[in-house]
Amino acid sequence: MMPNTYQDTAEELIRKEGGRATGIRVKILALLLAQEQAVTHREIEARLIGQQPDRVTLYRVLQWLADKGLIHKITSDDRVWRFHVNHDAYLHQHAHFKCTRCAKVVCLDDLPTKRHLTLPAGYRFQSMELTVKGLCAQCV
Amino acid sequence: MMPNTYQDTAEELIRKEGGRATGIRVKILALLLAQEQAVTHREIEARLIGQQPDRVTLYRVLQWLADKGLIHKITSDDRVWRFHVNHDAYLHQHAHFKCTRCAKVVCLDDLPTKRHLTLPAGYRFQSMELTVKGLCAQCV
DNA sequence: CAATTCGCGCAACTTTGTTGCATTAGTAAA
DNA sequence: TTTACTAATGCAACAAAGTTGCGCGAATTG
Numbered sequence: 001m002m003p004n005t006y007q008d009t010a011e012e013l014i015r016k017e018g019g020r021a022t023g024i025r026v027k028i029l030a031l032l033l034a035q036e037q038a039v040t041h042r043e044i045e046a047r048l049i050g051q052q053p054d055r056v057t058l059y060r061v062l063q064w065l066a067d068k069g070l071i072h073k074i075t076s077d078d079r080v081w082r083f084h085v086n087h088d089a090y091l092h093q094h095a096h097f098k099c100t101r102c103a104k105v106v107c108l109d110d111l112p113t114k115r116h117l118t119l120p121a122g123y124r125f126q127s128m129e130l131t132v133k134g135l136c137a138q139c140v
Numbered sequence: 141m142m143p144n145t146y147q148d149t150a151e152e153l154i155r156k157e158g159g160r161a162t163g164i165r166v167k168i169l170a171l172l173l174a175q176e177q178a179v180t181h182r183e184i185e186a187r188l189i190g191q192q193p194d195r196v197t198l199y200r201v202l203q204w205l206a207d208k209g210l211i212h213k214i215t216s217d218d219r220v221w222r223f224h225v226n227h228d229a230y231l232h233q234h235a236h237f238k239c240t241r242c243a244k245v246v247c248l249d250d251l252p253t254k255r256h257l258t259l260p261a262g263y264r265f266q267s268m269e270l271t272v273k274g275l276c277a278q279c280v
Numbered sequence: 281c282a283a284t285t286c287g288c289g290c291a292a293c294t295t296t297g298t299t300g301c302a303t304t305a306g307t308a309a310a
Numbered sequence: 311t312t313t314a315c316t317a318a319t320g321c322a323a324c325a326a327a328g329t330t331g332c333g334c335g336a337a338t339t340g
Binding site: 195 | 318320327328
């Protein structure tokens with residue numbers, strides 16, 4: 001289910017950022033590398049079988065990974081952060097999809113161009129967050 | 141600062157929805173009618189001078205107003221709901237702008253067309269939430 | 281192998297929002 | 311105006327998500 005490659009990749013990525021390759025850090029990042037969809041703090045906690053990690057540590061590891069740009073945090077309307085690995089395709093800004101039935105969140109490839117938007121006078125654009133809602137293939 | 145008209149309008153709108161024109165309901169909706177930008181629960185609490193409303197009541201009034209379509213809830217990355225009156229211009233779906241310095245949130249007029257988005261096969265579109273981030277005119 | 285210090289784990293706290301229930305106060309009818 | 315009905319309020323307690331402080335252990339470096 002989760003080959004060693006993920007563990008190895010995780011360790012390599014962490015070292016490349018100058019961090020210590022802690023057991024937990026490696027396990028968390030490896031787990032994230034193996035996920036298709038974005039996962040919540042709770043889901044990660046539940047899937048770290050065998051290992052029962054401290055909640056605070058998990059929060060801090062996730063924050064660290066996000067700060068280093070290895071993963072990204074996703075806002076949602078349920079006030080829960082979701083996390084997803086920054087694959088090459090997602091290094092740039094991209095939209096997210098959230099299923100209104102099963103609450104699954106996945107990353108979409110693109111973002112509509114910003115020139116379709118007009119901001120009030122004097123406002124400066126920095127970035128945009130787009131979440132598409134609907135039904136995923138399993139819930140349709 | 142807040143003419144009676146807002147109170148009167150608020151009372152009228154509430155009755156039109158079949159609700160009781162309670163003192164607090166009227167005051168809250170009147171306050172929202174007077175706001176340019178979207179406000180948080182906390183901000184409303186602070187601005188309801190003289191009246192020190194129960195937190196729970198405030199939450200319930202806001203939820204009721206949202207359920208009746210008189211206001212709308214806005215999601216944000218700081219896990220705090222913001223509320224804004226449904227003026228005519230905002231009855232349809234629209235985008236929101238959030239200032240990354242002062243955290244101000246305002247409603248934008250439009251939403252880019254959805255035809256620029258491609259969902260994975262089998263996924264069904266329902267709606268989209270777009271938040272533009274940047275600096276507002278005061279913070280530039 | 282020893283020293284350093286980064287990161288973990290525990291405890292306590294904060295913020296935001298919700299639920300249950302008794303009481304109050306709008307509203308409409310007498 | 312008074313009465314009766316019930317929607318809505320206010321209190322207390324709870325819940326979920328996330329944060330802060332701090333001592334200790336373990337990953338790394340020399």
